[in-house]
Amino acid sequence: xxxxxxxxxxxxxxxxHQNWGPAEWEKDFQYMKAAGINTVIMIRSxxxxxxxxxxAYLIEKQGCYNPPVDLVKLFLDLSERYGMHFYFGLxxxxxxxxxxxxxxxxxxxxxxIDEVWKEYGHHKAFKGWYLSTEISRKTKGAIEAFHDLGxxxxxxxGKLPVLISPWIDGKKAVMASxxxxxxxxxxSLKEHESEWDEIFHGIHDAVDAVAFQDGHIDYHELEQFxxxxxxxADKYHLQCWTNAxxxxxxxxxxxxxxxxxxxxxxxxxxxxxxxDKAITFEFSHFMSxxxxxxxxxxxxxxxxEYKKELxxx
Numbered sequence: 001x002x003x004x005x006x007x008x009x010x011x012x013x014x015x016x017h018q019n020w021g022p023a024e025w026e027k028d029f030q031y032m033k034a035a036g037i038n039t040v041i042m043i044r045s046x047x048x049x050x051x052x053x054x055x056a057y058l059i060e061k062q063g064c065y066n067p068p069v070d071l072v073k074l075f076l077d078l079s080e081r082y083g084m085h086f087y088f089g090l091x092x093x094x095x096x097x098x099x100x101x102x103x104x105x106x107x108x109x110x111x112x113i114d115e116v117w118k119e120y121g122h123h124k125a126f127k128g129w130y131l132s133t134e135i136s137r138k139t140k141g142a143i144e145a146f147h148d149l150g151x152x153x154x155x156x157x158g159k160l161p162v163l164i165s166p167w168i169d170g171k172k173a174v175m176a177s178x179x180x181x182x183x184x185x186x187x188s189l190k191e192h193e194s195e196w197d198e199i200f201h202g203i204h205d206a207v208d209a210v211a212f213q214d215g216h217i218d219y220h221e222l223e224q225f226x227x228x229x230x231x232x233a234d235k236y237h238l239q240c241w242t243n244a245x246x247x248x249x250x251x252x253x254x255x256x257x258x259x260x261x262x263x264x265x266x267x268x269x270x271x272x273x274x275x276d277k278a279i280t281f282e283f284s285h286f287m288s289x290x291x292x293x294x295x296x297x298x299x300x301x302x303x304x305e306y307k308k309e310l311x312x313x
Contacts, residue, residue, distance in 0.1 A: 001271035002307055003244060005039030005279030006032060006287075007165075010071050011047045014176045015247075015255055015285055018292050022074055028284050029078045035287070035300070036307060039279065040079055041087040041163065044132040045072065045112065048094040053119075057111045058091060072120055079125035086123070087163055088116060089130040090149065096133060102145040105133055109149055117156045128161040129153035131207070136169040136216075137187065138195050143202035150206030161208035165243045165281075168192060168225055170217035172249045181250065186217075193228045197235075204236035211241035211279055214266045215249045222266060226273035241277040242270040246286035246299065257286040257295040260302035 009015065020028070032040070045052050051064045053072040058064040072088070079086040091112045095104045113129075120126055131149050135142045150162040167173055169187040174180050187195075200210075212229050214222065226242070233240035244266050247255040270278055280287065289297045 001242070001244075001267040001275065001278045002036055002310060003267070003278045003280050003283075003303070004037055005041060005241075005277060006037055006283035007041045007043040007243075007279065007281045008075060008284065009043045009282050010052055011044055011050050012285075013047050016292060018284070020284075022069070024290065025074060026078055026081075027290060028288055029082045029084070031288055031290070031300070032084070032283055033082045035283070035304065037084065037283065039085045039087065039127075039277075040075065041130050041279065042072070042075060042089045043130065043281070044089040044092045045116070046091045048092075051091070053116075055091075055112065055115060057115050058108075061111075062093065062108065072116070076120060076123040076125050080123065084125065085127035086125045087128040087130045088120070088126065089132040092132050100140060102133065102139075102141040106145055106148050110152060113149075113152050113156060121157060126157075126160075128163060128208075129157070130163045130165070134166060134213075136167045136173060137191075138198065143199055146199075146203045147206045150203065154206065161239075162206065163209045163211060163241075164203075164207055165211040165213060167213040168216050170221065170225075172218070173216040176254055181252065189221075189224055189228060192225065193232065196229075196232055200232055200236040200238065204238060207238065209239035209241055209277075211243040211277075213243045213245060213281070214270070215245035215247075219262065219265050222269035223272060226269050226275065230273045230275060239276045240274075241279055242266070242275050244270065244278050244280045246280045246282065255286075257291070257293050257299050260299055260306070263299070263303070264306060 049064045053070050090109045096102050153162050171182045171186040230240045246258050248258040286296050287300050289300050
């Protein structure tokens with residue numbers, strides 16, 4: 001299983017910002033291309049007051065800061081230049097994380113979706129949407145929110161595909177701000193299957209692909225959960241991708257590039273489960289030769305060796 005897509009986390013909510021400009025971003029797209037990546041997903045177009053494009057709506061109605069660079073245009077231009085598909089991630093107001101109420105995300109993104117499509121929808125590289133709200137289980141209102149947002153995206157864009165990337169509520173599903181690495185109340189395989197059967201039933205006509213985050217369960221659990229994910233995705237005619245996290249959740253320092261052996265374990269498990277595509281969170285911080293983390297430079301080298309070995313087979 002080779003990684004063919006990556007998130008782009010330019011807002012950098014809980015990982016360090018790298019202060020790249022257009023030249024550094026173009027260099028990173030070149031590295032992505034060399035690694036075999038053909039899909040880039042902007043994980044969110046904004047978080048709270050920081051945004052990636054000069055949105056008149058968000059600046060006026062949400063009090064967002066006017067960004068110095070239009071990153072959506074930059075990423076679309078680079079995607080076209082290097083033959084990649086670009087997925088636009090919706091705006092995250094932060095209110096869901098504060099209140100547990102998803103209605104504000106629906107109400108706000110109704111305007112964002114319309115604004116973005118009018119401004120950027122003509123770009124050839126604009127190939128899909130990403131619903132940036134992350135859930136793990138039967139979150140109150142999640143089915144309705146994902147269905148409504150996915151349908152808005154599809155209706156305005158001629159049914160371009162919609163992606164979600166939930167997490168599995170395993171023992172490593174702790175808040176990034178927490179000092180702990182694990183928790184006791186992890187979801188069972190049976191609960192996971194039952195809950196996601198219900199969620200997929202409610203959203204399958206508004207979502208096209210699901211990329212479960214793979215870092216919240218232990219390595220020996222991967223194959224069981226991956227098999228259930230693929231079975232459910234097939235049942236509801238969804239593409240089953242894996243979000244192969246290239247950062248390590250096992251370390252007390254949050255977050256550092258992952259040990260290559262761990263990344264390989266996860267990719268191999270996805271291959272055995274018959275997944276359709278592997279993407280990562282995320283290349284620029286944790287796998288790029290120009291990352292702020294020197295370990296990422298070496299991970300890139302180890303991954304390229306792995307890719308070469310697989311392609312030779």
